[in-house]
Amino acid sequence: MIHAQLAPRQTVLCADGPVKSGLTDRQLCDEATGWSRRATHSPFDAPAHGMPVNSRKDSPSTLRRVATPGSRAADPTVAPEHPPESGPTPPSRATRRRVGSLELAVAGITALLLAQRLTGGWTAPAWMQTWTTVFVAICVQALPFLLFGTVLSAAIAAFVPASFLQRALPRNPLLAVPVAGVAGVVLPGCECASVPVADRLIARGVAPAAALAFLLSSPAINPVVLAATAVAFRGHPEMVLARFLASLGTAVVMGLLWERFGRPEWLRPKVRRDVPPGSGRFAVFRATLEHDLLHAGGFLVIGGITAATLNVLVPRAVLKGAAGLPAVSVLVLALLAVVLAVCSEADAFVAASLSVFPPAARLAFMVVGPMVDTKLIALQAGTFGRAFAWRFSAATFLVAIAASALIGWWLL
Amino acid sequence: MRREVRAILLVLLGTALLRISLFSDSYLRYVRAALRPYLIATGAVLVLLGVASAIATVQALRADPDQAHAAADDHGGDHGHGHHGGPGIAWLLTLPVLAIVLIAPPALGSYTAQRSESTTVKPAGAQPTFPPLPAGDPLTMTLGSFDVRAVWDTAAPLRGRRVRLTGFVTAGKGGGWYLTRLTISCCAADALASKVEIRGAAANPAPPAGSWVEVIGTWLPDGKEAEPDTIPLLTAAQVTRIPEPKDPYE
Numbered sequence A: 001m002i003h004a005q006l007a008p009r010q011t012v013l014c015a016d017g018p019v020k021s022g023l024t025d026r027q028l029c030d031e032a033t034g035w036s037r038r039a040t041h042s043p044f045d046a047p048a049h050g051m052p053v054n055s056r057k058d059s060p061s062t063l064r065r066v067a068t069p070g071s072r073a074a075d076p077t078v079a080p081e082h083p084p085e086s087g088p089t090p091p092s093r094a095t096r097r098r099v100g101s102l103e104l105a106v107a108g109i110t111a112l113l114l115a116q117r118l119t120g121g122w123t124a125p126a127w128m129q130t131w132t133t134v135f136v137a138i139c140v141q142a143l144p145f146l147l148f149g150t151v152l153s154a155a156i157a158a159f160v161p162a163s164f165l166q167r168a169l170p171r172n173p174l175l176a177v178p179v180a181g182v183a184g185v186v187l188p189g190c191e192c193a194s195v196p197v198a199d200r201l202i203a204r205g206v207a208p209a210a211a212l213a214f215l216l217s218s219p220a221i222n223p224v225v226l227a228a229t230a231v232a233f234r235g236h237p238e239m240v241l242a243r244f245l246a247s248l249g250t251a252v253v254m255g256l257l258w259e260r261f262g263r264p265e266w267l268r269p270k271v272r273r274d275v276p277p278g279s280g281r282f283a284v285f286r287a288t289l290e291h292d293l294l295h296a297g298g299f300l301v302i303g304g305i306t307a308a309t310l311n312v313l314v315p316r317a318v319l320k321g322a323a324g325l326p327a328v329s330v331l332v333l334a335l336l337a338v339v340l341a342v343c344s345e346a347d348a349f350v351a352a353s354l355s356v357f358p359p360a361a362r363l364a365f366m367v368v369g370p371m372v373d374t375k376l377i378a379l380q381a382g383t384f385g386r387a388f389a390w391r392f393s394a395a396t397f398l399v400a401i402a403a404s405a406l407i408g409w410w411l412l
Numbered sequence B: 001m002r003r004e005v006r007a008i009l010l011v012l013l014g015t016a017l018l019r020i021s022l023f024s025d026s027y028l029r030y031v032r033a034a035l036r037p038y039l040i041a042t043g044a045v046l047v048l049l050g051v052a053s054a055i056a057t058v059q060a061l062r063a064d065p066d067q068a069h070a071a072a073d074d075h076g077g078d079h080g081h082g083h084h085g086g087p088g089i090a091w092l093l094t095l096p097v098l099a100i101v102l103i104a105p106p107a108l109g110s111y112t113a114q115r116s117e118s119t120t121v122k123p124a125g126a127q128p129t130f131p132p133l134p135a136g137d138p139l140t141m142t143l144g145s146f147d148v149r150a151v152w153d154t155a156a157p158l159r160g161r162r163v164r165l166t167g168f169v170t171a172g173k174g175g176g177w178y179l180t181r182l183t184i185s186c187c188a189a190d191a192l193a194s195k196v197e198i199r200g201a202a203a204n205p206a207p208p209a210g211s212w213v214e215v216i217g218t219w220l221p222d223g224k225e226a227e228p229d230t231i232p233l234l235t236a237a238q239v240t241r242i243p244e245p246k247d248p249y250e
Helices: A003-016 A025-032 A055-067 A090-121 A126-159 A162-168 A173-186 A191-203 A208-221 A223-232 A237-261 A281-313 A316-324 A326-340 A347-353 A359-368 A374-384 A386-411 B003-021 B033-063 B065-072 B089-103 B110-114 B143-152
Strands: B162-171 B177-183 B192-199 B212-220 B233-241
Touching: A090 B003, A090 B089, A126 A191, A126 A281, A126 B003, A126 B033, A126 B089, A126 B110, A173 A208, A173 A237, A191 A208, A191 A281, A191 A374, A208 A223, A208 A237, A223 A237, A223 A347, A237 A359, A237 A386, A281 A326, A281 A374, A281 B003, A281 B033, A281 B089, A326 A347, A326 A359, A326 A386, A347 A359, A359 A386, A374 A386, B003 B033, B003 B089, B110 B162, B110 B177, B110 B192, B143 B162, B143 B177, B143 B192, B162 B192, B162 B233, B192 B212
Parallel strands: B192 B233
Antiparallel strands: B162 B177, B162 B212, B177 B192, B212 B233
């Protein structure tokens, strides 16, 4: 939403920018802002983003925020009503603030180094150490996959023409969704990698239903995860097949559900920059990667905090009571998958260890885990918006349980 | 978040990753050894990305100071996640950096193990078959494989064999103590405990909880029913305090 009221100012500032070395002022501006969010009403916004822009929703908030005293949009130096005056005044102020921010960062690093010396002899209480270990472990473990996903996403933004992706998938969504679901086989990562990639696919014009099917299927049915499942359930190849079928089935059903019932406004009406023709591909790649990585990384931290807290709080012994009741046990392990937020490449080992539970319940753990968990909900909320994340996660949770119960009853 | 700060944050995050993976072995407290090359690569890419970002910022400043000043105050990360006007979500990435640098959290240990059951997964098949135990006296085993053989191997090849096990000490039920080791399959969030109850004269007095010990002893069959949470017994002949191993997990 906020881009709606910020963009006029950026447009004003960019309009003053000179044309340099083959780059247009627009591209320079984009580059200088790192990742500009354009006005929803900007003439530069091509409608081919796969999502209709919800201007009805944005306009009132724009008005409200501009009128709010003290909000940035109402800052007199940047208010869009005074474009000519805003030119000469801000530089001195901006310079001052920029130096302040840098000094702050340097001071922060110095304080960090000092504090490190000081805390050398201090030992945190056991629960806090455990929490921190799990938190750091989740972040450290996920970062390579997140980087992989954002690099792929930035590469799609910079190097793959939108027309290619649109041609690659069938036009009919009834066909595109299963094709995209099966295409999940090719992304050998865990769920952290698939969120930025799916986001980018939507931005590049892939139908959201197909991109969402890909989002759900890729962390569950790629070869690395299936191989890990086969190792964890040695001697039970039917478990690998069951996981593949239940995960793919859930992804396709969710894609079709989105096609039938999904509303575009649930997805955040994000207005994006497409690759400007003829601009430096590497510059676009770098700016996209930096933005996506920092943004998704922040939400990964939220997910890590949630998962670490629940991980430390929920003793696994509590679960044992539910093991005897088949229907309850499926639900309990599905909830456990949401709570623990174990990476999809490792969840098979955890599922195998929950051997007091019936196979269908362990299947539910492996089907739900890569699609809905605390870390993933935070990532999705940050990427697609909260309105989307809770609806989509709740629906996926139910569909995944149904698929696991059905496939588990049939195969296991 | 401003561009310069973003560059610094990327470099900090990359440095923190390199610090635990390239310049020390402390990554083993959090993830499996197999992840090391990926951590090093990620750290290096993050540092390079931060440097590239800094260069781009300087270039933008040189090209047009006025524009860069004004535009540098951009709003990346502010779009619609409820932090309007507040700091970008990316600031949260300082938390893992701070945790790694300031707290340097230790490997999971007795606190976690105390709160989890011993988990010995039953191998596949109704009557699982095992290869014969390797030679060696004492035979060095992981706690996990000792537990599997003691609980599930009906041929009971451990009978009479001296074994050497390494783990840390957790308090047991009824005054005894357990030799314990945690297993991780991906990261510390999925840690599972394997425990062995240590009996015999050499087991007294119990070493302090959390300390690392090497135990040489013989399996003590107790005829208990095999369950995934069965804790086998070991008669210790020798208990030696050792420093924490480089990789604290199995």
